[in-house]
Amino acid sequence: MRKINQKEHYFYIDILRILACLCVIYMQCNRIADPYTDTSVYRQRMFVETIAYWAVPVFFMISGATLFDYRERYQTGAYFKKRFLKTGLPFITWTLINLVLKVALGQMEFRPSLSGMIDLFTNTTAEQVYWFFIPLFMMYLCIPVLSLLKDYKQILAYMTAMAFLAYSVYPVCCTFLGISFN
Template sequence: MKNSSRIFYYDLLNITASFCVVAMHCNGIVHYYSDSMAWKQALMVEVLAYWAVPIFFMISGATLMNYRSKYSTYVFIKKRVLKTLIPFCIWSMIACFYKCITGVIDIGSLSVNEFLSMFLTSEFENIYWFFLPLFAVYMCIPVLTCLIEKSEKYLWYMFGAGIITISILPFLCKVFSVEFNSALSFPLTGGYIIFVIEGYLLSKVEFSKRTRLVIYVLGIIGILARYGGTLYLSQRYNEINRIFWGYLNWPSVALATAVFVFFKYNNWDSLKRNEKMYNVIVQIASASFGIYLTHIFVLHMLSDFCGINTNVWQWRTIGVLIVYVVSLLIVKVLQRIPIIKIIIP
């Protein structure tokens, strides 16, 4: 049975973004420069998959900024705690336990302060860094929703000011070797809140074909600039150059915007009309958060215990699919267990 209130392209974005996250985490060699074909291939994977993290924040904005029409702020906070805070705490402890039994961490040698510091900085599992800015974003949303009730033009102003002072000016300063004063950054869109605002606006506003074409062109320019710029500068200095890197940098913003708009306006009717395919997609989308939580353990087990060489191209292609599918199966099984499903909402 189809849920008429469900927005289909959000599910497709969730699935594709979670797959791209797995691809990036199976692509670790991109962070170790070498003038080799393997590194150039890894850089391409990194560039093409990079939109995934901004998209998750954008989906949060698109789905949560209208929460006041459904429930109170108290219920909103309660839902966020159950869906994200509790899983973060429990899975961080699972990661800590895993690293203890594999000898990566000697928990007996840690003081209470060191333990808490590692917990709060996601050192037990680095990929869980995403939770901390997510919590900050959630705290901002009740305030942002008040602006919606006044006028969306305030959100457009915040987004525009953020793009200029957070995405464009810092990049230009790096290019021209000028020291950027971070005090110039628009404080109301500091961090990843800019993507939350953008996700809401993109979901509500209708764009003409000409505007969409401009957005797609900018997204392609972002891809070419990041890949070509990184490749050229890294080869020139014989080390990774990160001028074009960063989720808040303009190439990332341009690409994520293009992807979101593409999924919104693409015709998915053939998938929606096929009820079996529709239900499969909904089921996979409901596992995206769980895949994020669990895939890193699948990845470690395959690479550490099975002796798989993670530097070969097969790992960055077939290996990504294997990690994703195994994680998906694990999540769907765990979601059927009454107590365990609390930590994989």
């Protein structure tokens, strides 16, 4: 059995979490989904959206930063169990609750099938606001591999550069040049 080390506490991460929570609340209350209108209220909403937009990516970064050294505290099996209990199980439970409620209220039609269940969870069709779970789960799946590479800074720098090129530079270039991309 591995010795459990007490994890070092970083105060600035607590501050980031608090500020990010407030920003998410502001964005959720902002009603930016309203259609465009040339009014000062719409401009104010866009201002709030722009100022608060950083919050969700920061939550992902905090998760990565706090989980990157999980191997020092517990084994990979325990890591996956903890992630499932903290996020996977609530995601499944609340997705199913939303499905039942929305079908019962006539807000959604659902035909039980394998593809319907896959769509329900991978495309968050029962509740669109759960979109963030899917990239979060993908990050959770990547962390065991990335945590092995933490001592290989050159490999991580290369992977970061390739991801930036593939997901940021390439789409912008394609859009600028009028080239379609998938």
